[in-house]
Amino acid sequence: MKIEHYMPRIADETLKKKLRTSGAVLVTGPKWCGKTWTALNASNSVIYLQDPDRRAAYLKMAQTTPSYLLRGDKPRLIDEWQTATVLWDAVRFAVDKDPKKGQFILTGSVVVDEDNDLLPDEKMEHTGTGRISRMRMRPMSLYESNESNGTVSL
Numbered sequence: 001m002k003i004e005h006y007m008p009r010i011a012d013e014t015l016k017k018k019l020r021t022s023g024a025v026l027v028t029g030p031k032w033c034g035k036t037w038t039a040l041n042a043s044n045s046v047i048y049l050q051d052p053d054r055r056a057a058y059l060k061m062a063q064t065t066p067s068y069l070l071r072g073d074k075p076r077l078i079d080e081w082q083t084a085t086v087l088w089d090a091v092r093f094a095v096d097k098d099p100k101k102g103q104f105i106l107t108g109s110v111v112v113d114e115d116n117d118l119l120p121d122e123k124m125e126h127t128g129t130g131r132i133s134r135m136r137m138r139p140m141s142l143y144e145s146n147e148s149n150g151t152v153s154l
Contacts, residue, residue: 006041009034009144011137015042019075019102022133023095026106029137036079038137039105045072049083059084066090074103081106088132095131106132 015038018025027035040046047069049058061068062084070076070090081087091104142148 001040001043001046003037003041006037007140007144009038009140011038011135012041014135015039015105018133018135019105021101022131023099023101024091024104024106024132026108026132026134027137028108028134030139031109033137033139035107035109035137036077039077039079039107043075043077043105045074046077046079047072049078049080055083062086062090067094070094070104074100075105076103077105077107079107082108092131 011034015025015027019042027039029035047058049055051058058069063086066084066086067090069078069084069087078087078091081091088106091106095103143150
């Protein structure tokens with residue numbers, strides 16, 4: 001999906017590389033750093049789990065038939081995936097069944113640590129190793145916003 005007025009990011013190329021080598025990519029970072037826009041620019045379909053009109057239905061669907069939410073053109077962006085943590089295991093399982101590269105992009109401000117801890121009462125069945133690669137985003141740099149030419153002066 002191409003976004004009108006999208007400002008290219010250094011992370012764009014990193015995301016493309018990760019999509020070429022992994023079945024799914026987890027994009028994390030602070031709120032408002034551009035995770036969703038960057039991922040949207042690289043995706044062909046999207047589901048916004050925070051959509052107030054659909055959130056309750058999405059959460060019910062995630063608990064009963066999570067694979068339904070994974071349907072759509074690939075790569076499929078699942079924005080704020082941590083709202084329904086079962087989707088992590090659903091993505092991992094989908095990539096196991098069909099090991100094509102670049103199927104899913106997961107975005108969210110929550111970081112999954114090495115012990116697989118996410119939220120106080122939530123655990124995922126699997127870390128996603130070998131299936132879901134990770135990418136950390138930072139806020140837009142002055143170079144990316146064209147406020148600097150990128151040269152260093154001492």
